Structure formats: C-alpha cells, structure tokens
Amino acid sequence: MKLDKYAVGQRYAKALFALAEQEQQFESIHDEIQALETIFNDNPKLGPLLTDTTLSGLKKRKLLKLLTQDFSTLMQHFLGLVFDYDRMAEMPYIIAAYEDLYDHQKGIAYAKVTSAVALDEAEIAKISQTFAKREGLNQVIVEPIVDPEIIGGIVLESNNKVIDGSVKHGLDRIKSLLLK
Structure with a gap:
C-alpha cells in the first residue's frame, strides 16, 4: 500500500523529532527545519527536482550536498535518508508535521x-x-x-x-x- 504525502510527512517527522530529542538537539533541529521551510517555500520545485528521474543521480546528489552544507550532521544524515528513499518531494509535509510536533511539545x-x-x-x-x-x-x-x-x-x-x-x-x- 502506497502512503499518501501526509502519512509520509508524519512518519519522517516523528522519526526526526524523536532523534532530535534523543540527541538533545531539539531547538537546533527546529531552527534548521524552519530554514528548510524557507528554502522549500522560496523554491517550490526543489522537492520534485530532487526526485526527478530524468536528472542524473550525481547531479541530484551535488544539489543535495549544496542544500545541506550549512546544516548539522544530524540534519544532513536525515536529509540524505529522505533523499535515498526518494521522498524529497514530500519535504513540505515532513516540515509541517515536524512543526506540529514541536508546537505540541512546547x-x-x-x-x-x-x-x-x-x-x-x-x-x-x-x-x-x-x-x-x-x-x-x-x-x-x-x-x-x-x-x-x-x-x-x-x-x-x-x-x-x-x-x-x-x-x-x-x-x-x-x-x-x-x-x-
């Protein structure tokens, strides 16, 4: 059964949220999520571009590396995982779900x-x-x-x-x- 974008967002956000708490990076990961939200809002075609099958994997990896270079190691690994599972198009849903979890916690x-x-x-x-x-x-x-x-x-x-x-x-x- 294929998951909808909302369900994907919930799953990935919960995993990142739990990891951020475990690694005691709760606030810093939230700051990075907000930075990602700005990036994806300013570039709405970024997620689909990073999952586009017509673009070579090497070019997409270079773009991902450029995107993540200023983020923490934890966020870089998370974004790498999202990329590897071909879920970059769902990043706006992941970001929204993470923000909901953060707001609820706070x-x-x-x-x-x-x-x-x-x-x-x-x-x-x-x-x-x-x-x-x-x-x-x-x-x-x-x-x-x-x-x-x-x-x-x-x-x-x-x-x-x-x-x-x-x-x-x-x-x-x-x-x-x-x-x-």
Missing part, C-alpha cells in the same frame, strides 16, 4: 480570531492569554481577521475548535428557536 497553538472591527494589540493579547489559560497552553499565536458580517463579538478557531461568540451567531440561534 504548548503552542495558532488561532484565527474574527471580529467585526479591527482589534488592537491589547485585545489580541488578552484573547491569546485567556484561550491559552483555558486550554492549558503556553502560548497562542493569534491571526486577527476582520469580518463586519459577524456584527459584533468574536469567533475563535483553533485546533479544530470553534468558539463562536459573535452577535450574528446569537441572532441566528434566536431566529431558529423562534421558527420552531
């Missing part, structure tokens, strides 16, 4: 907060702190979104949870109760 979550008007920094910080405390997290990074259609209040979306405290949601609930 107690970091991301949230989208929708409001009818722009929120100031103090309001965003208060929402972040309140949600972090409620969920037992160390940090919540908020992405503010303005949507006048919610009329007032906020809608917070994070980790597959939606907390809808908007006026529109309240009015919709009242309307459905009245129509029963």
